[in-house]
Amino acid sequence: MSNLETRPDEQVCRTGDQAEGVELLTARDVPLGGPRAMNVRRTLPQRARSLVGAWCFSDHYGPDDVVSGEGMQVPPHPHTGLQTVSWLFEGEILHRDSVGSLQTVRPGELNLMTAGAGISHSEESPAAGRPPRLHGVQLWTALPGSALDVDPHFEHHGDLPVLRHDGAVVRVFMGRLTVGGEQLDSPARTYTPLVGAQIDLEPGAEVRLDVDPEHEHALLVDAGDLTFEGAVVPPSNLGYAGPGRPGLTVRSGAGAPARAVLIGGLPFAEDVIMWWNFMGRTHEDVVQARTDWMAQVAEVDPSGAGGGATAYTDGAAGRRFGTVLGYPSGPLRAPALPDLRLRPRTRSGRG
Numbered sequence: 001m002s003n004l005e006t007r008p009d010e011q012v013c014r015t016g017d018q019a020e021g022v023e024l025l026t027a028r029d030v031p032l033g034g035p036r037a038m039n040v041r042r043t044l045p046q047r048a049r050s051l052v053g054a055w056c057f058s059d060h061y062g063p064d065d066v067v068s069g070e071g072m073q074v075p076p077h078p079h080t081g082l083q084t085v086s087w088l089f090e091g092e093i094l095h096r097d098s099v100g101s102l103q104t105v106r107p108g109e110l111n112l113m114t115a116g117a118g119i120s121h122s123e124e125s126p127a128a129g130r131p132p133r134l135h136g137v138q139l140w141t142a143l144p145g146s147a148l149d150v151d152p153h154f155e156h157h158g159d160l161p162v163l164r165h166d167g168a169v170v171r172v173f174m175g176r177l178t179v180g181g182e183q184l185d186s187p188a189r190t191y192t193p194l195v196g197a198q199i200d201l202e203p204g205a206e207v208r209l210d211v212d213p214e215h216e217h218a219l220l221v222d223a224g225d226l227t228f229e230g231a232v233v234p235p236s237n238l239g240y241a242g243p244g245r246p247g248l249t250v251r252s253g254a255g256a257p258a259r260a261v262l263i264g265g266l267p268f269a270e271d272v273i274m275w276w277n278f279m280g281r282t283h284e285d286v287v288q289a290r291t292d293w294m295a296q297v298a299e300v301d302p303s304g305a306g307g308g309a310t311a312y313t314d315g316a317a318g319r320r321f322g323t324v325l326g327y328p329s330g331p332l333r334a335p336a337l338p339d340l341r342l343r344p345r346t347r348s349g350r351g
Helices: 283-300
Strands: 011-013 022-025 028-031 039-044 055-065 073-079 082-090 093-097 102-105 110-114 119-124 133-142 153-157 162-165 168-179 182-185 194-201 206-210 216-223 226-228 231-233 238-241 247-252 258-265 272-275 278-280
Touching: 022 231, 055 082, 055 216, 055 258, 055 272, 073 278, 082 093, 082 168, 082 194, 093 110, 102 110, 102 153, 110 119, 110 168, 133 258, 162 182, 194 206, 194 247, 216 226, 216 247, 226 258, 231 238, 247 258, 272 283, 278 283
Parallel strands: none
Antiparallel strands: 011 272, 022 238, 028 039, 039 055, 055 133, 073 119, 082 110, 082 133, 093 102, 093 119, 110 153, 162 168, 168 182, 168 194, 168 206, 194 258, 206 247, 216 238, 216 258, 226 231, 226 247, 272 278
16 A cells, blocks of 8 residues: 655654553544545554554554445555555455556455565555445555565465454464464564564453563554553554563453454664655665656656556566556656655664
8 A cells, every 4th residue: 555645754763762561652644635535544653653563654544435436546656675564354455566466355364565675566446346345454564674675576365373262363464473372373474573463352351462572562453442451542543562571461341342453573673764655774765766666657657647557668667666557547656755854863862
């Protein structure tokens, strides 16, 4: 999924101070506008905390009615230096990308795209026979420096490990998690130690998750009354728990079922800069990625009208972000860069 903000900030993403107790990260509403015309509730990145392990981006959306309109329509757009994690609670999304993938994702399935030095993709609600509502999360993980030049690739996993335990259903879509003494391992490829899991709880249920005490974790609540390590986390918000815990307890209220997404991992060792859909190490990385993408856009949409082209021309086939075939309109143009230059901060916090 693209960040469709027309004036995105350039973010220095770094490991934050370790909080005592549970730190509540409040969601902010972001109107994405554009062809998709939908709002999302964003909890990462933000000023208080920009990373949880390698997780660097978290958008929570829906449930949205996709019967009366076109639903999700995100034209071809680029990514660098990250993985996109598409996870649904309701609905369907059709994914196309420049490595030739064409894949529908549904609830309980994972679409995982690894950008490496550059990839492009589109996402859309299927034209016919789609479910009436769209509801889910879009997550990104930052790639470490050792994986920045990995070949771009796409994975779909429809058979993920699931455990039912004491009124809870835990489904691990990224990394590893231990519940009730049973270790659940996702088949998805990761580049840093991390975990991503959906947790569904019956009313009044409690689940204890065994985790690596060197890792940090956060719980994004989708629905219901939930406590995370004893702290209330309202729906659409993120509860953060720092390293030092060998286990995490999630409990639902007695009134209704609850659902949440757990993310976590080893605190990310590198400072990164993120702007729009690009992740780099320096401001110059971002500038170069935007320049390369706009050169491709100019080949298929020289007027800047933003429509009409159904595929990249042959001249663009060898370019950095490849070719997305089959989407019925031209690629997204990158926003203008902000009038400032940022550089990553050091571990001491000095820029």
